[in-house]
Amino acid sequence: MTSSVRSASATDFAVATRPAPRAMAIWLFCVAVMVVAIVAVGGITRLTESGLSITEWKPVTGVLPPLNEAQWQAEYAAYRQIGEFQQVNGPAGMTLADYKFIYFWEWLHRLIGRAIGLAFALPLAWFWIRKQIPQGYTPRLVALLALGSLQGVFGWFMVRSGLNGTMTDVSHFWLSIHLCTALFTLAGLIWTALDLLRLDSIPDARPARITLFTFGVALVLFLQLLLGAWVAGLNAGYASDTWPLMQGRLIPEFDQSRGLLWAMTHDPYLIHFMHRWWAWVAVAVLVTFARRLRSFERRASKAVHTTFGIQIFLGIAVVLSGMSLWLAVAHQFVGALLVASVAWGAHVLGRVR
Incomplete structure:
Protein backbone atom coordinates (compact mmCIF):
# COMPACT_ATOMS: atom_id res chain seq x y z
CA MET A 1 0.00 0.00 0.00
CA ALA A 208 14.06 31.20 -34.43
CA ARG A 209 16.55 33.98 -35.07
CA ILE A 210 15.94 37.40 -36.55
CA THR A 211 17.69 37.82 -39.90
CA LEU A 212 19.27 40.94 -41.34
CA PHE A 213 16.39 41.24 -43.80
CA THR A 214 13.67 40.96 -41.16
CA PHE A 215 15.56 43.39 -38.94
CA GLY A 216 15.41 45.91 -41.80
CA VAL A 217 11.66 45.29 -42.22
CA ALA A 218 11.15 45.80 -38.47
CA LEU A 219 13.16 49.04 -38.54
CA VAL A 220 11.08 50.51 -41.38
CA LEU A 221 7.88 49.53 -39.58
CA PHE A 222 9.17 50.93 -36.28
CA LEU A 223 9.80 54.33 -37.86
CA GLN A 224 6.25 54.39 -39.21
CA LEU A 225 4.84 53.44 -35.80
CA LEU A 226 6.97 56.09 -34.12
CA LEU A 227 5.71 58.75 -36.51
CA GLY A 228 2.16 57.54 -35.92
CA ALA A 229 2.63 57.91 -32.16
CA TRP A 230 3.93 61.46 -32.66
CA VAL A 231 0.94 62.25 -34.88
CA ALA A 232 -1.33 61.10 -32.06
CA GLY A 233 0.62 62.95 -29.37
CA LEU A 234 0.66 66.25 -31.26
CA ASN A 235 -2.90 65.98 -32.58
CA ALA A 236 -1.28 66.15 -36.00
CA GLY A 237 -4.09 64.15 -37.55
CA TYR A 238 -6.02 67.42 -37.69
CA ALA A 239 -3.29 69.07 -39.78
CA SER A 240 -5.09 68.10 -42.99
CA ASP A 241 -8.40 66.58 -44.06
CA THR A 242 -7.40 66.14 -47.70
CA TRP A 243 -5.41 63.43 -49.48
CA PRO A 244 -2.94 63.19 -51.14
CA LEU A 245 -2.28 66.95 -50.90
CA MET A 246 -2.02 68.94 -47.67
CA GLN A 247 -3.11 72.60 -47.76
CA GLY A 248 -3.35 72.19 -51.55
CA ARG A 249 0.35 71.30 -51.69
CA LEU A 250 2.40 68.13 -51.76
CA ILE A 251 4.71 69.43 -49.01
CA PRO A 252 2.84 71.59 -46.48
CA GLU A 253 4.14 74.73 -44.88
CA PHE A 254 5.75 74.08 -41.52
CA ASP A 255 7.72 75.92 -38.84
CA GLN A 256 11.44 75.93 -39.73
CA SER A 257 12.40 78.73 -37.35
CA ARG A 258 14.14 76.33 -34.93
CA GLY A 259 15.79 74.19 -37.57
CA LEU A 260 14.77 71.16 -39.60
CA LEU A 261 15.55 68.63 -36.85
CA TRP A 262 13.23 70.41 -34.41
CA ALA A 263 10.52 70.55 -37.08
CA MET A 264 10.90 66.83 -37.83
CA THR A 265 10.28 66.00 -34.17
CA HIS A 266 7.83 68.75 -33.11
CA ASP A 267 5.97 70.34 -36.02
CA PRO A 268 2.58 68.63 -36.51
CA TYR A 269 2.34 69.50 -40.21
CA LEU A 270 5.73 68.04 -41.10
CA ILE A 271 5.23 64.96 -38.89
CA HIS A 272 1.82 64.32 -40.48
CA PHE A 273 3.47 64.65 -43.90
CA MET A 274 6.27 62.21 -42.97
CA HIS A 275 3.85 59.66 -41.51
CA ARG A 276 1.67 59.91 -44.62
CA TRP A 277 4.49 59.28 -47.10
CA TRP A 278 6.82 56.99 -45.12
CA ALA A 279 3.81 54.64 -45.16
CA TRP A 280 4.52 53.94 -48.83
CA VAL A 281 8.14 53.05 -48.04
CA ALA A 282 6.73 50.64 -45.46
CA VAL A 283 4.30 49.23 -48.04
CA ALA A 284 7.11 48.55 -50.53
CA VAL A 285 9.17 46.80 -47.87
CA LEU A 286 6.20 44.81 -46.56
CA VAL A 287 5.21 43.66 -50.07
CA THR A 288 8.75 42.33 -50.55
CA PHE A 289 8.61 40.73 -47.11
CA ALA A 290 5.24 39.08 -47.76
CA ARG A 291 6.30 37.78 -51.19
CA ARG A 292 9.37 36.15 -49.64
CA LEU A 293 7.16 34.62 -46.96
CA ARG A 294 4.82 33.09 -49.52
CA SER A 295 7.27 30.28 -50.30
CA PHE A 296 7.34 29.16 -46.67
CA GLU A 297 4.04 30.09 -44.99
CA ARG A 298 1.23 31.42 -47.15
CA ARG A 299 -1.00 32.20 -44.15
CA ALA A 300 1.60 34.55 -42.69
CA SER A 301 2.08 36.17 -46.11
CA LYS A 302 -1.68 36.73 -46.43
CA ALA A 303 -1.83 38.14 -42.88
CA VAL A 304 0.85 40.72 -43.67
CA HIS A 305 -0.78 41.68 -47.00
CA THR A 306 -4.22 41.98 -45.42
CA THR A 307 -3.21 44.02 -42.38
CA PHE A 308 -1.07 46.57 -44.19
CA GLY A 309 -3.69 46.91 -46.94
CA ILE A 310 -6.44 47.64 -44.41
CA GLN A 311 -4.09 49.92 -42.51
CA ILE A 312 -3.40 52.09 -45.56
CA PHE A 313 -7.12 52.29 -46.36
CA LEU A 314 -7.95 53.26 -42.77
CA GLY A 315 -5.19 55.86 -42.66
CA ILE A 316 -6.58 57.64 -45.72
CA ALA A 317 -10.14 57.31 -44.40
CA VAL A 318 -9.14 58.85 -41.06
CA VAL A 319 -7.69 61.89 -42.86
CA LEU A 320 -10.68 62.35 -45.18
CA SER A 321 -13.14 61.96 -42.30
CA GLY A 322 -11.48 64.76 -40.32
CA MET A 323 -10.28 62.34 -37.62
CA SER A 324 -13.35 60.17 -37.06
CA LEU A 325 -12.90 58.63 -33.62
CA TRP A 326 -13.77 55.06 -34.53
CA LEU A 327 -11.83 55.07 -37.79
CA ALA A 328 -8.78 56.36 -35.91
CA VAL A 329 -9.20 53.67 -33.23
CA ALA A 330 -9.52 51.02 -35.96
CA HIS A 331 -6.33 52.40 -37.52
CA GLN A 332 -4.45 51.89 -34.24
CA PHE A 333 -6.04 48.47 -33.68
CA VAL A 334 -5.04 47.20 -37.13
CA GLY A 335 -1.58 48.67 -36.56
CA ALA A 336 -1.21 46.30 -33.61
CA LEU A 337 -2.42 43.39 -35.78
CA LEU A 338 0.16 44.39 -38.41
CA VAL A 339 2.92 44.19 -35.78
CA ALA A 340 1.68 40.71 -34.79
CA SER A 341 1.60 39.61 -38.45
CA VAL A 342 5.12 40.88 -39.11
CA ALA A 343 6.36 39.12 -35.95
CA TRP A 344 4.80 35.91 -37.27
CA GLY A 345 6.40 36.33 -40.68
CA ALA A 346 9.79 37.24 -39.24
CA HIS A 347 9.63 34.11 -37.08
CA VAL A 348 8.90 31.98 -40.13
CA LEU A 349 11.94 33.35 -42.00
CA GLY A 350 14.03 33.14 -38.83
CA ARG A 351 13.46 29.44 -38.44
CA VAL A 352 14.12 28.52 -42.09
CA ARG A 353 17.18 30.64 -42.74
Whole structure:
Protein backbone atom coordinates (compact mmCIF):
# COMPACT_ATOMS: atom_id res chain seq x y z
CA MET A 1 0.00 0.00 0.00
CA THR A 2 2.76 2.41 0.99
CA SER A 3 4.73 1.46 -2.08
CA SER A 4 1.79 2.20 -4.40
CA VAL A 5 1.23 5.60 -2.77
CA ARG A 6 4.88 6.46 -3.25
CA SER A 7 4.72 5.33 -6.87
CA ALA A 8 1.65 7.49 -7.53
CA SER A 9 3.30 10.51 -5.91
CA ALA A 10 6.42 10.02 -8.00
CA THR A 11 4.30 9.79 -11.17
CA ASP A 12 2.38 12.96 -10.29
CA PHE A 13 5.65 14.80 -9.67
CA ALA A 14 7.05 13.62 -12.99
CA VAL A 15 3.95 14.87 -14.80
CA ALA A 16 4.05 18.19 -12.96
CA THR A 17 7.69 18.81 -13.85
CA ARG A 18 7.39 17.89 -17.55
CA PRO A 19 7.80 20.98 -19.82
CA ALA A 20 4.49 22.30 -21.18
CA PRO A 21 5.39 24.33 -24.29
CA ARG A 22 1.96 24.08 -25.93
CA ALA A 23 0.07 25.22 -22.82
CA MET A 24 2.53 28.09 -22.41
CA ALA A 25 2.13 29.08 -26.07
CA ILE A 26 -1.67 29.27 -25.70
CA TRP A 27 -1.21 31.36 -22.55
CA LEU A 28 1.11 33.81 -24.35
CA PHE A 29 -1.27 34.12 -27.30
CA CYS A 30 -4.08 35.00 -24.86
CA VAL A 31 -1.90 37.69 -23.26
CA ALA A 32 -1.09 39.00 -26.77
CA VAL A 33 -4.83 39.37 -27.48
CA MET A 34 -5.13 41.42 -24.28
CA VAL A 35 -2.25 43.65 -25.41
CA VAL A 36 -4.02 44.29 -28.73
CA ALA A 37 -7.13 45.21 -26.76
CA ILE A 38 -5.29 47.68 -24.52
CA VAL A 39 -3.68 49.31 -27.57
CA ALA A 40 -7.19 49.91 -28.97
CA VAL A 41 -8.47 51.27 -25.65
CA GLY A 42 -5.34 53.43 -25.43
CA GLY A 43 -6.30 54.90 -28.78
CA ILE A 44 -9.76 55.78 -27.47
CA THR A 45 -8.17 57.28 -24.35
CA ARG A 46 -5.95 59.49 -26.45
CA LEU A 47 -8.60 60.53 -28.97
CA THR A 48 -11.10 61.47 -26.26
CA GLU A 49 -8.41 63.46 -24.41
CA SER A 50 -8.93 61.22 -21.38
CA GLY A 51 -5.30 60.53 -20.49
CA LEU A 52 -4.93 63.28 -17.89
CA SER A 53 -8.27 62.69 -16.16
CA ILE A 54 -6.67 60.66 -13.33
CA THR A 55 -3.92 62.78 -11.80
CA GLU A 56 -2.45 60.20 -9.41
CA TRP A 57 -0.89 56.79 -9.82
CA LYS A 58 -2.39 54.31 -7.35
CA PRO A 59 -1.38 50.81 -8.50
CA VAL A 60 -3.53 49.04 -5.88
CA THR A 61 -6.29 51.35 -4.66
CA GLY A 62 -6.76 52.78 -8.15
CA VAL A 63 -8.48 49.55 -9.20
CA LEU A 64 -11.75 50.99 -7.87
CA PRO A 65 -13.24 54.13 -9.44
CA PRO A 66 -14.88 56.79 -7.24
CA LEU A 67 -17.86 55.17 -5.49
CA ASN A 68 -19.74 58.18 -4.15
CA GLU A 69 -20.29 61.86 -4.88
CA ALA A 70 -17.63 63.04 -2.43
CA GLN A 71 -14.97 60.88 -4.12
CA TRP A 72 -16.01 62.13 -7.56
CA GLN A 73 -15.78 65.73 -6.41
CA ALA A 74 -12.29 65.10 -4.98
CA GLU A 75 -11.06 63.61 -8.27
CA TYR A 76 -12.65 66.41 -10.26
CA ALA A 77 -11.07 69.04 -7.98
CA ALA A 78 -7.62 67.52 -8.62
CA TYR A 79 -8.26 67.55 -12.37
CA ARG A 80 -9.29 71.22 -12.25
CA GLN A 81 -5.78 72.12 -11.05
CA ILE A 82 -4.02 71.04 -14.25
CA GLY A 83 -3.42 72.99 -17.44
CA GLU A 84 -5.70 70.88 -19.62
CA PHE A 85 -8.75 71.89 -17.58
CA GLN A 86 -7.70 75.50 -16.94
CA GLN A 87 -6.80 76.26 -20.55
CA VAL A 88 -8.99 73.91 -22.60
CA ASN A 89 -11.85 72.05 -20.93
CA GLY A 90 -12.72 74.60 -18.27
CA PRO A 91 -13.26 77.47 -20.72
CA ALA A 92 -15.20 75.03 -22.94
CA GLY A 93 -17.70 74.51 -20.10
CA MET A 94 -16.81 70.98 -18.92
CA THR A 95 -19.29 69.54 -16.40
CA LEU A 96 -18.85 66.75 -13.85
CA ALA A 97 -20.70 64.42 -16.24
CA ASP A 98 -18.21 65.27 -18.99
CA TYR A 99 -15.38 64.55 -16.57
CA LYS A 100 -16.84 61.17 -15.64
CA PHE A 101 -16.82 60.21 -19.32
CA ILE A 102 -13.11 60.86 -19.82
CA TYR A 103 -12.31 59.39 -16.39
CA PHE A 104 -13.94 56.11 -17.45
CA TRP A 105 -11.65 55.59 -20.44
CA GLU A 106 -8.45 56.30 -18.52
CA TRP A 107 -9.61 54.08 -15.64
CA LEU A 108 -10.50 51.27 -18.07
CA HIS A 109 -7.11 51.60 -19.77
CA ARG A 110 -5.31 51.27 -16.44
CA LEU A 111 -7.57 48.42 -15.34
CA ILE A 112 -6.79 46.38 -18.46
CA GLY A 113 -3.10 47.07 -17.85
CA ARG A 114 -3.39 45.59 -14.36
CA ALA A 115 -5.33 42.61 -15.74
CA ILE A 116 -2.56 41.96 -18.28
CA GLY A 117 0.02 42.05 -15.50
CA LEU A 118 -1.88 39.43 -13.51
CA ALA A 119 -2.62 37.34 -16.61
CA PHE A 120 1.11 37.16 -17.28
CA ALA A 121 2.64 37.00 -13.79
CA LEU A 122 0.36 34.41 -12.17
CA PRO A 123 0.61 31.71 -14.90
CA LEU A 124 4.34 32.40 -15.16
CA ALA A 125 4.71 31.69 -11.44
CA TRP A 126 2.59 28.54 -11.83
CA PHE A 127 4.69 27.15 -14.68
CA TRP A 128 7.88 28.11 -12.86
CA ILE A 129 6.91 26.45 -9.57
CA ARG A 130 5.89 23.28 -11.40
CA LYS A 131 9.16 23.38 -13.39
CA GLN A 132 7.26 23.29 -16.68
CA ILE A 133 9.18 26.06 -18.43
CA PRO A 134 11.37 24.57 -21.17
CA GLN A 135 15.09 25.01 -20.77
CA GLY A 136 16.36 28.42 -21.89
CA TYR A 137 12.98 30.20 -21.87
CA THR A 138 12.94 31.52 -18.31
CA PRO A 139 15.13 34.61 -18.99
CA ARG A 140 12.99 35.55 -21.99
CA LEU A 141 9.75 35.24 -20.02
CA VAL A 142 11.19 37.29 -17.16
CA ALA A 143 12.24 39.94 -19.70
CA LEU A 144 8.67 40.06 -21.04
CA LEU A 145 7.39 40.47 -17.49
CA ALA A 146 9.86 43.33 -16.98
CA LEU A 147 8.67 44.98 -20.20
CA GLY A 148 5.10 44.76 -18.98
CA SER A 149 6.08 46.37 -15.68
CA LEU A 150 7.93 49.13 -17.53
CA GLN A 151 4.73 49.82 -19.46
CA GLY A 152 3.06 50.89 -16.23
CA VAL A 153 6.02 53.10 -15.33
CA PHE A 154 6.20 54.64 -18.81
CA GLY A 155 2.46 55.21 -18.75
CA TRP A 156 2.74 57.17 -15.52
CA PHE A 157 5.71 59.21 -16.80
CA MET A 158 3.59 60.00 -19.85
CA VAL A 159 0.68 61.19 -17.69
CA ARG A 160 2.98 63.13 -15.37
CA SER A 161 4.46 64.99 -18.34
CA GLY A 162 1.07 66.60 -18.93
CA LEU A 163 0.25 67.55 -15.35
CA ASN A 164 2.36 70.69 -15.35
CA GLY A 165 0.17 73.78 -15.10
CA THR A 166 1.50 75.11 -18.43
CA MET A 167 0.81 71.86 -20.33
CA THR A 168 -2.46 70.96 -22.00
CA ASP A 169 -1.36 67.52 -23.19
CA VAL A 170 1.10 64.72 -22.51
CA SER A 171 4.55 64.67 -24.08
CA HIS A 172 4.42 63.07 -27.51
CA PHE A 173 7.83 61.56 -26.79
CA TRP A 174 6.54 59.73 -23.71
CA LEU A 175 3.43 58.69 -25.61
CA SER A 176 5.59 57.14 -28.34
CA ILE A 177 7.73 55.32 -25.76
CA HIS A 178 4.58 53.99 -24.09
CA LEU A 179 2.98 52.81 -27.36
CA CYS A 180 6.11 51.40 -28.99
CA THR A 181 7.02 49.46 -25.84
CA ALA A 182 3.54 47.89 -25.89
CA LEU A 183 3.94 46.90 -29.54
CA PHE A 184 7.46 45.54 -28.94
CA THR A 185 6.07 43.48 -26.07
CA LEU A 186 3.30 42.22 -28.37
CA ALA A 187 5.88 41.10 -30.92
CA GLY A 188 7.89 39.39 -28.16
CA LEU A 189 4.81 37.51 -26.95
CA ILE A 190 3.98 36.29 -30.47
CA TRP A 191 7.57 35.29 -31.20
CA THR A 192 7.98 33.37 -27.93
CA ALA A 193 4.61 31.62 -28.33
CA LEU A 194 5.60 30.50 -31.84
CA ASP A 195 8.94 29.20 -30.56
CA LEU A 196 7.10 27.20 -27.89
CA LEU A 197 4.59 25.77 -30.40
CA ARG A 198 7.44 24.61 -32.58
CA LEU A 199 9.19 23.11 -29.58
CA ASP A 200 6.02 21.15 -28.79
CA SER A 201 6.03 19.51 -32.23
CA ILE A 202 9.83 19.25 -32.60
CA PRO A 203 11.38 18.55 -29.17
CA ASP A 204 14.91 19.51 -30.21
CA ALA A 205 13.87 22.66 -32.17
CA ARG A 206 16.02 25.71 -31.62
CA PRO A 207 14.47 29.19 -31.23
CA ALA A 208 14.06 31.20 -34.43
CA ARG A 209 16.55 33.98 -35.07
CA ILE A 210 15.94 37.40 -36.55
CA THR A 211 17.69 37.82 -39.90
CA LEU A 212 19.27 40.94 -41.34
CA PHE A 213 16.39 41.24 -43.80
CA THR A 214 13.67 40.96 -41.16
CA PHE A 215 15.56 43.39 -38.94
CA GLY A 216 15.41 45.91 -41.80
CA VAL A 217 11.66 45.29 -42.22
CA ALA A 218 11.15 45.80 -38.47
CA LEU A 219 13.16 49.04 -38.54
CA VAL A 220 11.08 50.51 -41.38
CA LEU A 221 7.88 49.53 -39.58
CA PHE A 222 9.17 50.93 -36.28
CA LEU A 223 9.80 54.33 -37.86
CA GLN A 224 6.25 54.39 -39.21
CA LEU A 225 4.84 53.44 -35.80
CA LEU A 226 6.97 56.09 -34.12
CA LEU A 227 5.71 58.75 -36.51
CA GLY A 228 2.16 57.54 -35.92
CA ALA A 229 2.63 57.91 -32.16
CA TRP A 230 3.93 61.46 -32.66
CA VAL A 231 0.94 62.25 -34.88
CA ALA A 232 -1.33 61.10 -32.06
CA GLY A 233 0.62 62.95 -29.37
CA LEU A 234 0.66 66.25 -31.26
CA ASN A 235 -2.90 65.98 -32.58
CA ALA A 236 -1.28 66.15 -36.00
CA GLY A 237 -4.09 64.15 -37.55
CA TYR A 238 -6.02 67.42 -37.69
CA ALA A 239 -3.29 69.07 -39.78
CA SER A 240 -5.09 68.10 -42.99
CA ASP A 241 -8.40 66.58 -44.06
CA THR A 242 -7.40 66.14 -47.70
CA TRP A 243 -5.41 63.43 -49.48
CA PRO A 244 -2.94 63.19 -51.14
CA LEU A 245 -2.28 66.95 -50.90
CA MET A 246 -2.02 68.94 -47.67
CA GLN A 247 -3.11 72.60 -47.76
CA GLY A 248 -3.35 72.19 -51.55
CA ARG A 249 0.35 71.30 -51.69
CA LEU A 250 2.40 68.13 -51.76
CA ILE A 251 4.71 69.43 -49.01
CA PRO A 252 2.84 71.59 -46.48
CA GLU A 253 4.14 74.73 -44.88
CA PHE A 254 5.75 74.08 -41.52
CA ASP A 255 7.72 75.92 -38.84
CA GLN A 256 11.44 75.93 -39.73
CA SER A 257 12.40 78.73 -37.35
CA ARG A 258 14.14 76.33 -34.93
CA GLY A 259 15.79 74.19 -37.57
CA LEU A 260 14.77 71.16 -39.60
CA LEU A 261 15.55 68.63 -36.85
CA TRP A 262 13.23 70.41 -34.41
CA ALA A 263 10.52 70.55 -37.08
CA MET A 264 10.90 66.83 -37.83
CA THR A 265 10.28 66.00 -34.17
CA HIS A 266 7.83 68.75 -33.11
CA ASP A 267 5.97 70.34 -36.02
CA PRO A 268 2.58 68.63 -36.51
CA TYR A 269 2.34 69.50 -40.21
CA LEU A 270 5.73 68.04 -41.10
CA ILE A 271 5.23 64.96 -38.89
CA HIS A 272 1.82 64.32 -40.48
CA PHE A 273 3.47 64.65 -43.90
CA MET A 274 6.27 62.21 -42.97
CA HIS A 275 3.85 59.66 -41.51
CA ARG A 276 1.67 59.91 -44.62
CA TRP A 277 4.49 59.28 -47.10
CA TRP A 278 6.82 56.99 -45.12
CA ALA A 279 3.81 54.64 -45.16
CA TRP A 280 4.52 53.94 -48.83
CA VAL A 281 8.14 53.05 -48.04
CA ALA A 282 6.73 50.64 -45.46
CA VAL A 283 4.30 49.23 -48.04
CA ALA A 284 7.11 48.55 -50.53
CA VAL A 285 9.17 46.80 -47.87
CA LEU A 286 6.20 44.81 -46.56
CA VAL A 287 5.21 43.66 -50.07
CA THR A 288 8.75 42.33 -50.55
CA PHE A 289 8.61 40.73 -47.11
CA ALA A 290 5.24 39.08 -47.76
CA ARG A 291 6.30 37.78 -51.19
CA ARG A 292 9.37 36.15 -49.64
CA LEU A 293 7.16 34.62 -46.96
CA ARG A 294 4.82 33.09 -49.52
CA SER A 295 7.27 30.28 -50.30
CA PHE A 296 7.34 29.16 -46.67
CA GLU A 297 4.04 30.09 -44.99
CA ARG A 298 1.23 31.42 -47.15
CA ARG A 299 -1.00 32.20 -44.15
CA ALA A 300 1.60 34.55 -42.69
CA SER A 301 2.08 36.17 -46.11
CA LYS A 302 -1.68 36.73 -46.43
CA ALA A 303 -1.83 38.14 -42.88
CA VAL A 304 0.85 40.72 -43.67
CA HIS A 305 -0.78 41.68 -47.00
CA THR A 306 -4.22 41.98 -45.42
CA THR A 307 -3.21 44.02 -42.38
CA PHE A 308 -1.07 46.57 -44.19
CA GLY A 309 -3.69 46.91 -46.94
CA ILE A 310 -6.44 47.64 -44.41
CA GLN A 311 -4.09 49.92 -42.51
CA ILE A 312 -3.40 52.09 -45.56
CA PHE A 313 -7.12 52.29 -46.36
CA LEU A 314 -7.95 53.26 -42.77
CA GLY A 315 -5.19 55.86 -42.66
CA ILE A 316 -6.58 57.64 -45.72
CA ALA A 317 -10.14 57.31 -44.40
CA VAL A 318 -9.14 58.85 -41.06
CA VAL A 319 -7.69 61.89 -42.86
CA LEU A 320 -10.68 62.35 -45.18
CA SER A 321 -13.14 61.96 -42.30
CA GLY A 322 -11.48 64.76 -40.32
CA MET A 323 -10.28 62.34 -37.62
CA SER A 324 -13.35 60.17 -37.06
CA LEU A 325 -12.90 58.63 -33.62
CA TRP A 326 -13.77 55.06 -34.53
CA LEU A 327 -11.83 55.07 -37.79
CA ALA A 328 -8.78 56.36 -35.91
CA VAL A 329 -9.20 53.67 -33.23
CA ALA A 330 -9.52 51.02 -35.96
CA HIS A 331 -6.33 52.40 -37.52
CA GLN A 332 -4.45 51.89 -34.24
CA PHE A 333 -6.04 48.47 -33.68
CA VAL A 334 -5.04 47.20 -37.13
CA GLY A 335 -1.58 48.67 -36.56
CA ALA A 336 -1.21 46.30 -33.61
CA LEU A 337 -2.42 43.39 -35.78
CA LEU A 338 0.16 44.39 -38.41
CA VAL A 339 2.92 44.19 -35.78
CA ALA A 340 1.68 40.71 -34.79
CA SER A 341 1.60 39.61 -38.45
CA VAL A 342 5.12 40.88 -39.11
CA ALA A 343 6.36 39.12 -35.95
CA TRP A 344 4.80 35.91 -37.27
CA GLY A 345 6.40 36.33 -40.68
CA ALA A 346 9.79 37.24 -39.24
CA HIS A 347 9.63 34.11 -37.08
CA VAL A 348 8.90 31.98 -40.13
CA LEU A 349 11.94 33.35 -42.00
CA GLY A 350 14.03 33.14 -38.83
CA ARG A 351 13.46 29.44 -38.44
CA VAL A 352 14.12 28.52 -42.09
CA ARG A 353 17.18 30.64 -42.74
